Amino acid sequence: MFKPIGFYLKRLDGLITAAFDEVLAGHGLRRRHWQVLTTLAERPGAPGELAARLAPFWTEEDVSFASVLDDLIGRGLVTVADLVEITETGRATQKELEVGVDGFRARMMTGLDREDYEKCVAALDRMCANLT
Template structure:
């Protein structure tokens, strides 16, 4: 019996998801380093590019993060000239985080490296397994409020 088979933690879905997440983030960070980005920065940049702007609250909710680390991520992207904070058109108290033209260009360049990182990381899976994994993860990650409430203790 191998060590992996002996260790109960290696049979735990939560542990395996967390470990897998950490591994793919490390690979992705290595690919994104040439752009002076990390996976979380790319996620914020990509999200605001897709929506052509979003509030910090929207960004935090989509990424599943507390708002305070999101502020730091946005600060870094803003300092690099990749996003800007603008007045929110519908809420005077909120700011809209929008991509700059340089941010849109960098996002397109970085997308290629994110794809390469994913290809490297998932190379042991067949195309059908990759699609199944993506579908299952999407269903788990993006649930409606009723389903999400049933998952909390």
């Protein structure tokens, strides 16, 4: 018998965070660092706009966006002037880490095909829409 969906959502999110943290540990980074770097690799943004783009991923239990951003700045991976931008070092780090992230994502999808994934995401999207 299956458990309620909330169990699986929380469990999967925790497992994803643990897997990210394991992949990123060699660089002293965590899942939220990765999210900032990959978001900036797509396009820079003003600090407030960047925080808004990432807000759906952040929870109250997480380390603050400001502390993650400060850490990335201190490591020379991002810069802040008018916009927050990824540096060349940050881009190289993000690309290097992407290999490990892609590996854990492939492991997570073992036994599932694209159609399985799309059906799962569509069902979750519908549930979210039903409750908003």
